[in-house]
Amino acid sequence: MSAMSEIEAVQPYEEQFSLARFARSNGAQLGILGVFFLLWTIFIVSAPETFLSPQIYLAFMSTIPFFAIMAMPLTVAVIAGEMDLSFTSIMAIGMVGFMMVHDATNSILLAFLAALLTGLFAGFLNGVIVVQFGIPSLVATIGTQFFWRGAVLVLSEGKNGSLLYAGESLLHPILVGKIGGVFPMQMIWLVIVTVATWVLLNKHRFGAHVYLIGDNEKSARLMGINAGRVRILVFSLVGIVSAFAGVVASMYVTYFWPSLGDGYLLRTLASVFLGGTSVFGGTGTILGTFIGAFIIGAIEAATVAIGLTGFWTQLIYGLIIVASVTMHSYLRRSLK
Amino acid sequence: MTYRIELKNVSKSFGEVQALSGVDFQVGQNEVVGLLGDNGAGKSTLIKILNGFHQPTSGEIYFNGKQVRNLTVQKARRLGVETVYQERALAELQTLWRNIFLGRELSNPLGFMDVRRMKAETHYLMTQSMGFTSSAVTPESPIQTFSGGEKQGVAIVRALYFDADIIILDEPTMGLSLKETRKLINFVHGIRAAGKSAVFIDHNIFHVYSVADRVVVIDRGRVAGEFRCADITLDELMNKMYQIAETGSADGETIEGDSLG
Numbered sequence: 021m022s023a024m025s026e027i028e029a030v031q032p033y034e035e036q037f038s039l040a041r042f043a044r045s046n047g048a049q050l051g052i053l054g055v056f057f058l059l060w061t062i063f064i065v066s067a068p069e070t071f072l073s074p075q076i077y078l079a080f081m082s083t084i085p086f087f088a089i090m091a092m093p094l095t096v097a098v099i100a101g102e103m104d105l106s107f108t109s110i111m112a113i114g115m116v117g118f119m120m121v122h123d124a125t126n127s128i129l130l131a132f133l134a135a136l137l138t139g140l141f142a143g144f145l146n147g148v149i150v151v152q153f154g155i156p157s158l159v160a161t162i163g164t165q166f167f168w169r170g171a172v173l174v175l176s177e178g179k180n181g182s183l184l185y186a187g188e189s190l191l192h193p194i195l196v197g198k199i200g201g202v203f204p205m206q207m208i209w210l211v212i213v214t215v216a217t218w219v220l221l222n223k224h225r226f227g228a229h230v231y232l233i234g235d236n237e238k239s240a241r242l243m244g245i246n247a248g249r250v251r252i253l254v255f256s257l258v259g260i261v262s263a264f265a266g267v268v269a270s271m272y273v274t275y276f277w278p279s280l281g282d283g284y285l286l287r288t289l290a291s292v293f294l295g296g297t298s299v300f301g302g303t304g305t306i307l308g309t310f311i312g313a314f315i316i317g318a319i320e321a322a323t324v325a326i327g328l329t330g331f332w333t334q335l336i337y338g339l340i341i342v343a344s345v346t347m348h349s350y351l352r353r354s355l356k
Numbered sequence: 357m358t359y360r361i362e363l364k365n366v367s368k369s370f371g372e373v374q375a376l377s378g379v380d381f382q383v384g385q386n387e388v389v390g391l392l393g394d395n396g397a398g399k400s401t402l403i404k405i406l407n408g409f410h411q412p413t414s415g416e417i418y419f420n421g422k423q424v425r426n427l428t429v430q431k432a433r434r435l436g437v438e439t440v441y442q443e444r445a446l447a448e449l450q451t452l453w454r455n456i457f458l459g460r461e462l463s464n465p466l467g468f469m470d471v472r473r474m475k476a477e478t479h480y481l482m483t484q485s486m487g488f489t490s491s492a493v494t495p496e497s498p499i500q501t502f503s504g505g506e507k508q509g510v511a512i513v514r515a516l517y518f519d520a521d522i523i524i525l526d527e528p529t530m531g532l533s534l535k536e537t538r539k540l541i542n543f544v545h546g547i548r549a550a551g552k553s554a555v556f557i558d559h560n561i562f563h564v565y566s567v568a569d570r571v572v573v574i575d576r577g578r579v580a581g582e583f584r585c586a587d588i589t590l591d592e593l594m595n596k597m598y599q600i601a602e603t604g605s606a607d608g609e610t611i612e613g614d615s616l617g
Contacts, residue, residue, distance in 0.1 A: 045496055225467045232458060235447040242409060242445040243459035244429030302449040 047351040048296030048303070052311050055294075055344055059315060063322045070325035078202060084317035085210035086269040087284040088310065091291040092217040093258040095309045097157075098292055099221070100254050101234040101301025106146060106161040107262035107288070108281030109168035114139040114263025115270050115280055116175050119183075128189040135263045142168055143259015147252030157255075176278050187274035196272045206268050213261060218306040230254060234301030287316050290341050296348045303352070315340065358421035360385050360553050361406060361437070361522055366415030368401050375401040376577045379415070383522060383553050388544060390568030390585075391557045394601065397574045399557050403524050406555065407439045408432035433460060438520035440511045442527040446499055453478035453495040456514050481513050505536035512543060521552045529558055541567055561597065565590050575600050 043050060064071040090107055097104050117138030122131035142164065149160045186192060197205045221227035232240040233247045241247050262281075270276050294312030297304025319340065323333045359382040368376040376398045383389050383406075393399050404410040405417070408427040417424050419435050439445075446455050453474050462477075463469045478495035482488040486509045493502075499510060508528065515523050525544065529537045544567040547554045558564050564571060565585060571593065573581040580600045583593060599605070 223468055223471065225461045225463050225469055228454060228457075228461050228469065229459075231450055231454065232447050235449045238443070239445040239447050240459065242429070242439070242441055244408070244433055245459045302447070 048348055049305050049307050049311075051347050051351050052294065052296055052308050052315075052344065055340070055347070056311050056315055059318070059322075059340070063318070063326070067322070067325035067327070071322075076321060076325070078204065079321065080314065080317055081207035082204040082272075084313055085204075085206040086265060086272070087288045088210050088291060088313035088317070089206075089213045089265040089268065090258070090262050090284070091288045091295075091309045091313050092213050092306060093254075093261045094288055095292050095295070095297050095304055095306060096217060096221060096227075096230055097254050097258050098297045098299065099234045099301060099304040100230045100251060101237070102150065102157040102251060102254060104143075104146065104157060104161045104255065104258045105285065106142070106165040106168060107258055108283075108285045109165045109172065110139050110142045110259050110262040111266030111269065111281035111284070112172040112278065113142055113168040114266045115276050116172050117263075118267060118270075119181060119276060120175070122185070128186055128191050131186075132191055132267060135267050136260050139263020139266070140256055140260040143256040143262070144252060146259065147255035150255065151248040151251050172278050172280075176276075178278055180278065181276040183270055183274045183276055186271060191267075192271050192274070195268050206272065209268060213264075214306060214310055221306060226250065226253065231302060234303075236302070287313075290337070291316050293348075294341060294344045296351075298348075298352065312344075359383060359418065360387075360420060362418040362421075363402075363405065363412075364416045364418065366405060366412045366417070368398075368405060368410060368413050374577055376405070376412075379574075379577075379579055381406075381572065381579065383555060384569075386548060386551050386553055387569050388548050388554045388556060388567055390564035390571040391555055391574065392561060392564055392571055392597065393574035393580075398577045399574050400526065402574065403439065403526055403555060403557065406432070406522075407437050407524055429459070433518065433520075436519070436521045437524065438515035438518055438522075439524040439526065440508070440515050440528055442530055444507050444511045446507055446510060448500040449498055451496050451498055452482070452493070452510065455499055455510055456481065456517060458514070460518060477517070481517060485513050485516070486510070504531045505533060505539075508532060508536065508540070512540075522554070523547055523552060524555045524557075526557050527559065528556075529560060529563055537563070561594060562590070565593060573597065573600055575604050578604075580605055 060071075070076050090111075094104060094107065114135040118131045118135040121134035122128065125131070146157070146161055146164055149155055149164070150157045153160075193205070195205060195209065199205065199208075221230065229240065229245050229247075229250045232245060233250055237247050266280055270280060291313035292304070292309050293299065294315060295305065295308030295310070296312075297308065316337070319336055320330075320333050323336055324330060328336075361383045363379055363381040366376060366379045366381070367374070379398075379402065381402065391399050391402065401410060405412050405427075408429045408431055411427065417427055424431070424435070445458070447458065450458075453471075456478050457474050461469045462474050475495040482493065482495065486506070488506075499507060502510070512528075528540055532540060541563060544554060544556055548569075556564060556567055568585055571583050571585060572579060573583075573596070581596055583596065585593075588596075
């Protein structure tokens with residue numbers, strides 16, 4: 021019987037490095053890194069002028085964060101065994117909250133907080149519907165996707181709106197300014213969200229519980245994890261980060277479109293699955309999603325730079341996504 | 357004498373199904389209680405009330421003579437109850453260290469985990485208590501590769517690590533080899549030797565008789581009989597079991613109103 025007092029004296033355990041073990045436990049991340057470098061090589065060889073100049077990378081860092089930021093909490097949701105299809109509408113409803121509070125108070129700060137709170141509430145509501153009413157999240161969030169998009173159209177009366185007032189505020193350079201006139205701030209925010217999500221997932225109890233309920237919810241509950249609470253928190257996290265991404269994307273164009281977020285759904289989901297997160301829950305990494313998002317974001321530009329017409333983009337997306345998830349599935353089975 | 361844990365007049369129903377009715381059940385200090393009964397008799401419901409997974413529909417729960425209300429799994433674990441489930445309650449894709457600390461991760465008040473320490477302790481437990489010597493197994497190994505006995509070892513070591521003094525074993529010999537079963541029986545003897553208590557559920561009456569101080573027989577949601585192993589031979593116990601199975605009572609008389617649902 022080991023008493024706690026004995027255990028206090030345990031020597032720190034130093035893992036001995038073994039290449040085979042490293043490969044086994046990081047298979048998915050190494051796999052997607054391999055895909056990344058392979059594609060990058062193909063891009064450079066086929067369009068050296070484009071892919072050897074810094075401009076294209078600055079362009080990527082300016083547009084990819086809009087959906088990559090949301091891919092981070094979405095990765096957490098998928099690891100927990102859940103799905104969220106409503107985040108694109110949450111981006112827009114957050115901005116409606118932003119504009120309404122700005123109209124009422126004339127304060128950019130309050131407007132920004134209102135957007136985040138709106139997103140938090142919408143995500144929380146997803147969580148409650150899934151947990152309290154036992155509706156599968158895929159179905160529940162199809163419903164809330166329509167509901168929030170509908171709410172956006174009703175509240176905005178379908179009209180676009182200029183955000184010039186916000187463009188002149190401090191919020192604009194903080195979210196989407198250019199450091200030294202070149203480096204986009206939204207990339208910094210992507211890095212912040214990525215690191216914060218990584219820490220949450222890997223160094224915090226919450227993240228440990230996310231992996232556990234995604235892997236085997238029954239075991240997690242038997243051992244005293246409040247699976248419902250973890251789920252509600254996961255959806256709330258997706259909600260608040262989506263609203264944040266909505267503000268960032270709207271600030272970039274200093275304009276509000278009621279269709280904000282349309283077109284991000286599949287790219288964001290593809291980033292998560294490309295990165296090796298399993299749709300069955302229990303496994304997945306933030307680094308994988310980060311790389312996945314850059315692959316997704318680069319394909320469009322690369323297709324054109326290589327000299328193919330834009331019509332090819334979707335076909336190439338499809339090929340790379342199918343090939344990558346097949347690779348992940350193969351790696352999962354063979355690296356056990 | 358105060359009991360380490362006591363249920364008084366506990367009933368539990370799931371919708372229309374009355375799983376337990378008016379059960380009194382005690383576990384003494386340093387006592388191993390064997391729980392016998394047919395499938396569906398209510399054994400699993402009973403232990404899941406003891407460890408806080410189910411809340412009783414009515415009745416009271418006492419720890420060391422003090423009533424505890426709204427018992428949850430977290431609360432019960434803090435009060436020293438650990439359960440080794442039949443299905444082992446492990447997360448197969450996760451690493452060994454995550455499974456050992458499942459639901460009770462070592463973390464600071466803000467919830468940030470001490471991953472280094474958890475890995476170190478797992479390594480210590482692996483080599484000292486679980487008998488993993490192969491270098492292929494590390495705290496980072498996902499447990500889906502382990503054998504049935506090894507997984508059982510993980511579930512048991514987890515119960516011990518948190519210094520539980522009431523260990524509930526739910527059909528722990530299920531799916532184990534003969535050798536692993538003997539190891540498990542020795543382990544239950546070890547629980548008593550260490551001054552702790554246990555509730556041991558098994559289909560196999562021989563296993564229960566050989567480790568328990570007292571046997572409680574559950575039948576159709578009620579306590580149908582209770583015997584001190586010192587006062588009864590194995591043959592007598594088996595006869596009582598047949599009697600209970602047929603009549604619902606150890607005395608050969610049908611318990612009043614035992615017709616259920």
